[in-house]
Amino acid sequence: xxxxxxxxxxxxxxxxxxxxxxxxxxxxxxxxxxxxxxxxxxxxxxxxxxxxxxxxxxxxxxxxxxxxxxxxxxxxxxxxxxxxxxxxxxxxxxxxxxxxxxxxxxxxxxxxx
Amino acid sequence: xxxxxxxxxxxxxxxxxxxxxxxxxxxxxxxxxxxxxxxxxxxxxxxxxxxxxxxxxxxxxxxxxxxxxxxxxxxxxxxxxxxxxxxxxxxxxxxxxxxxxxxxxxxxxxxxxxxx
Numbered sequence: 207x208x209x210x211x212x213x214x215x216x217x218x219x220x221x222x223x224x225x226x227x228x229x230x231x232x233x234x235x236x237x238x239x240x241x242x243x244x245x246x247x248x249x250x251x252x253x254x255x256x257x258x259x260x261x262x263x264x265x266x267x268x269x270x271x272x273x274x275x276x277x278x279x280x281x282x283x284x285x286x287x288x289x290x291x292x293x294x295x296x297x298x299x300x301x302x303x304x305x306x307x308x309x310x311x312x313x314x315x316x317x318x319x
Numbered sequence: 320x321x322x323x324x325x326x327x328x329x330x331x332x333x334x335x336x337x338x339x340x341x342x343x344x345x346x347x348x349x350x351x352x353x354x355x356x357x358x359x360x361x362x363x364x365x366x367x368x369x370x371x372x373x374x375x376x377x378x379x380x381x382x383x384x385x386x387x388x389x390x391x392x393x394x395x396x397x398x399x400x401x402x403x404x405x406x407x408x409x410x411x412x413x414x415x416x417x418x419x420x421x422x423x424x425x426x427x428x429x430x431x432x433x434x435x
Contacts, residue, residue: 239422246328248410249429264422296364307414308423310364315390 208233212311218319219284219291226315227282229297236302236307238280240267243294243313249287252295253281254304292318310317321346323410325426330386334346334402339386340396340429342411347374352414353387354423359407367409371396401433 210231214268217227234310238254241249251264255274264305274280282292294315298308328421332338341349355367366423369376377385382402386395394413398405407428414423 229333241425246427249421249425254422290349294362298364307366308364313362317389 209313210297210309212295212314214314215312217314217316219316220319222286224283225316226252226287227284227295227297227316228281229282229311230278231280231299231309231311232278233299234277234298236277237300238274239297239298239300239308240264240270240272240280240282241298243296249296252282256296291316321348321413321424323408323411323413323424323426325429327429328427329430329432331432331434332398334401334403336401337397337399338401338431340398340409340411340431342394342396342426344392344393344394344411344413344424344426346413348415350415354412355383355385355387355394355396356410356412356425357405357407358410358428359404364410368396396432401420403433403435405431406433407431433435 213228225314240252250266253272255261257278261319268276271283279298296313297311300308343386351372353370357365367391368383370379370385375428382399384397410428411426412423
């Protein structure tokens with residue numbers, strides 16, 4: 207079955223470390239997205255990519271970086287510049303055209319220790 | 320910029336009863352879609368229902384239906400015959416129709432508890 211796989215499910219980061227969250231999809235979707243979810247904040251867009259080798263900053267891109275070298279993959283790196291990285295991270299994908307509903311991964315819970 | 324307001328942070332309903340979750344939005348798009356997503360305690364985001372803004376008929380999916388008022392920019396979700404499995408966060412999200420720009424903008428959510 208097609209879907210989106212996020213890994214790991216839980217991730218712990220020490221202060222000053224960079225960590226990378228994986229997101230892979232086999233839905234043949236062109237567009238992919240990263241959202242951050244905090245209690246009471248809803249979902250906030252970090253980065254998105256409409257096509258391979260191109261990506262755009264979302265509302266809260268500072269302290270994060272992404273790459274889109276393959277259509278199937280959109281990894282997110284949380285850098286040491288992100289001062290408050292503890293959150294739940296959701297990856298999503300959608301077709302580039304037509305009804306732009308998203309398919310979501312199951313999320314990664316990142317905790318700074 | 321698009322904004323989405325879900326004015327009810329928390330709601331509760333008795334099993335088998337009906338509940339309506341409200342959502343208002345602001346957009347400059349002339350054509351767009353609106354979505355309701357459900358996030359149960361597992362935190363998996365699940366698409367509940369979708370409405371095309373150019374269609375006057377309200378969308379329905381089994382026990383879930385919407386009341387879409389385009390002029391008022393209102394998009395409420397009605398859940399009939401509520402079940403314990405409906406307990407979840409519900410997010411409203413308008414988004415553009417097609418094209419290569421724009422993304423879904425999510426409201427802050429409504430936490431729904433279904434009581435036995």
